[in-house]
Amino acid sequence: MPYSNEDIGKLVESTKIHRDVYTKEEIFELEMERIWSKAWIFIGHDSQVPNRGDYYATNITHKIPVVMTRDQKGEVNVLHNRCAHKGAKLVDTRCGNARAFTCCYHGWCFNTDGTLLKIPNEKGYDNTGFDIKDPKNNIQKVAQSENYRGFVFATLDPDAPDLKTWMGGALDVFDNLCDRAPEGEVEAAGGVLRYEHDCNWKLFLENLNDTMHPMVTHQSVVQAAKDYISTLPAEAASQRAEAEIIPPFGASFEVFENTEITGFKYGHHYDGGKSSIHADYSVLPAYNDAMVAAYGEERTREIFSFNTHNTLYYPSVTIKSAVQNIRVVRPLAVNKCIVETWSFRLKGAPDEILQRTLLYSRLINSSASMVGPDDLEAYMRIQSGLESNGDDWVDMARQFGRDKDQGDRTVGGGTSDLDVRTQYTAWRNYMTDAYGTVEER
Amino acid sequence: MTDIKNIERYLYDEADLLDNPDLDSWIKLYSEDGTYWMPVTEDQKDPLNHVSILYDDRVMMEVRRRNFVHPRAASKDHKVRSSHIISNVRIIGNNDKGDLVVTSNFQALVFYRNEQRAFGGKYEHHLISEGDSYKIRHKKVTLINCDAPQKTLTVYL
Numbered sequence A: 001m002p003y004s005n006e007d008i009g010k011l012v013e014s015t016k017i018h019r020d021v022y023t024k025e026e027i028f029e030l031e032m033e034r035i036w037s038k039a040w041i042f043i044g045h046d047s048q049v050p051n052r053g054d055y056y057a058t059n060i061t062h063k064i065p066v067v068m069t070r071d072q073k074g075e076v077n078v079l080h081n082r083c084a085h086k087g088a089k090l091v092d093t094r095c096g097n098a099r100a101f102t103c104c105y106h107g108w109c110f111n112t113d114g115t116l117l118k119i120p121n122e123k124g125y126d127n128t129g130f131d132i133k134d135p136k137n138n139i140q141k142v143a144q145s146e147n148y149r150g151f152v153f154a155t156l157d158p159d160a161p162d163l164k165t166w167m168g169g170a171l172d173v174f175d176n177l178c179d180r181a182p183e184g185e186v187e188a189a190g191g192v193l194r195y196e197h198d199c200n201w202k203l204f205l206e207n208l209n210d211t212m213h214p215m216v217t218h219q220s221v222v223q224a225a226k227d228y229i230s231t232l233p234a235e236a237a238s239q240r241a242e243a244e245i246i247p248p249f250g251a252s253f254e255v256f257e258n259t260e261i262t263g264f265k266y267g268h269h270y271d272g273g274k275s276s277i278h279a280d281y282s283v284l285p286a287y288n289d290a291m292v293a294a295y296g297e298e299r300t301r302e303i304f305s306f307n308t309h310n311t312l313y314y315p316s317v318t319i320k321s322a323v324q325n326i327r328v329v330r331p332l333a334v335n336k337c338i339v340e341t342w343s344f345r346l347k348g349a350p351d352e353i354l355q356r357t358l359l360y361s362r363l364i365n366s367s368a369s370m371v372g373p374d375d376l377e378a379y380m381r382i383q384s385g386l387e388s389n390g391d392d393w394v395d396m397a398r399q400f401g402r403d404k405d406q407g408d409r410t411v412g413g414g415t416s417d418l419d420v421r422t423q424y425t426a427w428r429n430y431m432t433d434a435y436g437t438v439e440e441r
Numbered sequence B: 001m002t003d004i005k006n007i008e009r010y011l012y013d014e015a016d017l018l019d020n021p022d023l024d025s026w027i028k029l030y031s032e033d034g035t036y037w038m039p040v041t042e043d044q045k046d047p048l049n050h051v052s053i054l055y056d057d058r059v060m061m062e063v064r065r066r067n068f069v070h071p072r073a074a075s076k077d078h079k080v081r082s083s084h085i086i087s088n089v090r091i092i093g094n095n096d097k098g099d100l101v102v103t104s105n106f107q108a109l110v111f112y113r114n115e116q117r118a119f120g121g122k123y124e125h126h127l128i129s130e131g132d133s134y135k136i137r138h139k140k141v142t143l144i145n146c147d148a149p150q151k152t153l154t155v156y157l
Helices: A005-009 A025-034 A163-179 A201-208 A219-229 A234-238 A253-257 A285-295 A297-305 A351-365 A372-385 A418-431 B004-019 B023-028 B058-068
Strands: A016-018 A041-045 A054-061 A064-070 A076-080 A095-097 A116-118 A144-148 A151-155 A186-197 A261-264 A269-273 A307-313 A317-320 A325-333 A336-346 A393-395 A409-412 B030-039 B052-057 B081-094 B100-112 B115-130 B133-143
Touching (some): A025 A325, A025 A418, A041 A054, A041 A064, A041 A186, A076 A144, A076 A151, A144 A163, A163 A269, A163 A307, A163 A317, A186 A201, A186 A372, A201 A325, A201 A336, A201 A372, A201 A418, A219 B058, A269 A418, A285 A297, A325 A351, B004 B023, B004 B081, B004 B133, B030 B058, B052 B058
Antiparallel strands (some): A016 A393, A054 A064, A064 A076, A144 A151, A186 A336, A261 A269, A261 A409, A269 A307, A307 A317, A317 A325, A325 A336, B081 B100
């Protein structure tokens, strides 16, 4: 039975979510059409394709491969990774450099901006109406792509609002990430970690600003780190970045409550602002000096004091501006997704800053870390628990009714479920085609 | 002339400690400045300026050992069993620290969360000679699928 919009609307209530949202393949396929093919999806950073002819291949949905290219004019494009002739995937390596893309089957050859360059034995098309200059013979560009301070997003929806409008107030965190560079720019650096998650993609997103879980889920690593690091001589302990990174995961409910959660239209939200679990990281003097030289003392303080935990640009990317890493979600099936962790260099900052970012990515987000696997364990247990019809509903009621409407944003307590409610308002609007017809947040 | 039989026996003993598992004894094989590295690309030069799947020094090994047995580490609720096979052991020579560099191929079956998984790749050990035996200054584990998406890994390989 296909789901009607009315059926879908009933799956999300103001304080609860029906378990079908996580377990039904039909819902997953509808999500790929109605959310992932409508929203702006993060593709990559333009520093991944620094030179003309560079390309980077990824996916918008499990069925829609795309390739980001730097063409011969130096422009960045997002193209459907599909030959215009018989549909073969053109690029089947992750990244590289090409003068042109030649299809492995009949040798159709395309420029890196997607335009058709030549085809073998073209005379076979004489008098068939074929025109090599006809744009329909090009590799097709996605409906819209935009580059915000190096971060390239694409949408398959020609009617989607422009990227900045779509991001709304959550844009501040992308600005903060880039502003933390003395040169005002960041670049992808130090590689990527890819972590296979045997769970629905939304479980990962719901955890980002779930501040009621760290002291439970991560208590083991916090205690192990504190116990052992406390046995080290004080000087040795103080030199370990791990001693700054791990313990805040055990912060109290009160600390998290005070961070506040801020939600925006289209499902975006962040935890923190004035403070976060990343707020007490030491600032390397040489980095501080470079920032002050670039921005002045006051602006530098302002940049450092805007301190968020995770900021989700629903549904595909979450960033940590204070850490300078991001995680990208690529759904594969109703119960499977890949989470990529990318780290960024602050241009003009000392090398140690990138090293701390990479340490964080490895220590917290790696498949062999002592933090990410305990999160994933919880998601997998939810995924398997929700297969049971023992109860149909998942709760998101914490502090319901206390969220404060501030116009373009909604602000709630740091341990509230405002983050989840924000996501599911967007989920329901996308899934029932409510965006574009009513202004609803 | 280093006897390759001694080296092989040492590598087998190390693998045995991982398979038992006896992390307490395994960590003691490492020198005070010892490190364990699992890079995420085949030709990764550096564990600090590039992200890795795993890079632990003795301090982080100790933290991990405590975490392994912590009753509230949910991902460790599932007992892990592993079985290592090591072969093609080769002595490469001494590096600039004077450590003996030994490479080998390994395969490890790991049973975790009701699933059997196969890992394989190349080991590189940097060994400090100590009496009849060795200390490990550095162990590098390059998985043949190091740059593929990985599932949770809760043990050293």
